[in-house]
Amino acid sequence: MPSDKVRIRFEGNTLECRSGTSVAVALWENGIRHLSHSPKYGRPRGLTCARGHCTACLMRVDRIPNVRTCELPVREGMEVGRQDAGAFYAAPMQKILAAGSAFFPVGFYYKWFTRPPFLSRLFLDGIRPMTGVGRLPGGGSRFKALPPVSAPSGTVNTPASDLGRFDTVVVGAGPSGLKAAATADGRVLVLDDHELPGGQRHGVLRGLADQPDGHLDRFPVLKSSLERIEKAQNLMIARDDLTFLGGTRAIAGYHPDGLLLRRGDHLQTVQFDNLVWAAGALDTLGLFAGNDTPGILGPRALYRLLFRDGLRVRGLQALVIGDGPDFWLSAAALDAAGARLSLVPTGDGGAKEISAAVDLKWPLNTGLKLDEISERGEGHLTASFVQGTPSSGEAGTRLSLEADLAVICGRGKPAYDIPYQLGANLALQPDLGGFALPLPDDSGSGPATSLLPGGPRLVAVGEACGDLPGRHHPSGAEVKKP
Amino acid sequence: MSKPKVFLCRCEDVTLQEFQDAYVEGFTELESLKRYTGVGTGFCQGKSCLSEAAELLATLRDIPPAEVRLTNIRPPAEPLTFAQLAALDVPDPAGDSGSDS
DSSP states (O other): OOTTEEEEEETTEEEEEETTSBHHHHHHHTTOOOOEEOTTTOOEEOOOSSSSOSSTTEEEETTEEEEETTTSBOOTTOEEEOTTTTSTTSHHHHHHHHHTGGGSOTTHHHHTTOSSHHHHHHHHHHHGGGSSSOOOSSOSSTTSOOOOOOOOTTSSOSOOEEEEEEEEEEEOOSHHHHHHHHHOOSSEEEEOSSSSTTOTTHHHHHHHHTSTTOHHHHOHHHHHHHHHHHHHHHHHHTOSSEEEETTOEEEEEETTTEEEEEETTEEEEEEEEEEEEOOOEEOOOOSOBTTTOTTEEOHHHHHHHHHTSOOOOTTOEEEEEEOSHHHHHHHHHHHHTTOEEEEEEOSOOOHHHHHHHHHTTOOBOOSEEEEEEEESSTTOEEEEEEESOGGGOSOOOEEEEEESEEEEEOOOEEOOHHHHHHTOOOEEEGGGTEEEOOOOSOSSSOOOOOSSSSSSEEEEOGGGGOSOTTOOOSBOOOOOOO | OOOOOOEEETTTTEEHHHHHHHHHTTOOSHHHHHHHHOTTOSTTTTTTTHHHHHHHHHHHHTOOGGGOOOOOOOSOSSOOOHHHHHTOOOOOOTTOTTOOO
16 A cells, blocks of 8 residues: 555445545545534534534544544544444435424424423423434444544643743734734744645635646636735744744633633643734625535635645536635636636726636626525535526526535624633724724824733734625525515 | 525524524523524634624614624633643742632
């Protein structure tokens, strides 16, 4: 067996995988898109955020449940399984549930049989085993003690450490974070959950710039984005009193000046005098029918999968829906990786970019509003769109597009949880993507305002302060006002 | 085949319809909606849904978005194992151990 291949066991079958990829990507490349089933409706779920945030890729690995398989590299002989395999969510049961869904009103599990108490107890005893992510291995009874499970060697045995106090801690090494790091005072610590500084788009942009066909030169919005990132990288590299921690994310903020960091299974603590929150934004997939279908990705997830895991998309039909730089970067990156494209721009797109896409013979479908994505078997998506203006009320013409994966590029939503834990005030600003932190007052001489009352200084920069205003999300379910 | 559901919170399987129904039943704050429907209480700790839920609530209540109050978000922002926490060597909080309430 060549050393660039490893074999893993998946529910009784041996799968051959490229070494260096994550478990979730290895399964995807072996045709397994359904990594879990949702806890209430038993809907199949697959790779979604690709950064260890969401529930969709949680699986049992070497008997340990709830492992984030999008973050875990494949290892020879690894035993992987769905947490619910063979339980309630077997295919026939899902069919019965889908057919009988009319008899189960929304929220029935907490609304039915609330009185009398004995009936409620019976009902809950009956229904509870049917939900959730399945049982732990090693026993038929729910109450039987489980055999001890030991952690895989080398995971949690490394001594944890306190990194001490830094004058400035910068969370996020995208262009804004790097620029802030370059001008920050004193000893500086920069951390990012990517292994290398540059942010969520850098790897994919650099890869495109290195391609001989010059895709990047055709898209001014992407070219300027790469230039901005690499200029910031050079500024950061020029400092020698700066520490960079890759593959590390801030997972908790403790008032007034403490952060808890995680790298894999290893936790670290750090204290700061100044905190620069440059953690960027998260993908927003939008609210539409079937928005949880496996195979739907956001642009940031796509970049990570293409750059970090080298996800094989050659020959796959990819549907790219949305607006803004991420729309064009997703399309260009998928094209360079050998996917067949189908584009649905939902905003005005940018004249130069549209003409470049036409020039490249990428099929464009304009004037469509995403209505529904469903799955015909594992890995085959059908996206249906409504043509024309959605607000006119009349039923527009419908159009369906088939694809193997769909990338939805809407506004990103600012990451806000750690500043909020530290006590920062946030305001919901839908036109900026969600709970956005206020931008520093003076754009010229660096951040000046603090988001925390008293104590250490906290400033936010970049996409954490909101995505481009006015960008339209490709879809939106109707919200009925009661 | 009926149209698939619109999911607001994927971790806890809360649909858009459920959220709207809960609002009609009288849960009009994000905090109480979170406790009633489970939105934002899953593995992702609201990273995938709280902004969306807050926007929906602003629309349902017809109030300016800035008036929607965010729910409590306590550290940590993502689930940890006891093993990870046990390996953490927490530094002594300088001198004042035991004085915390």
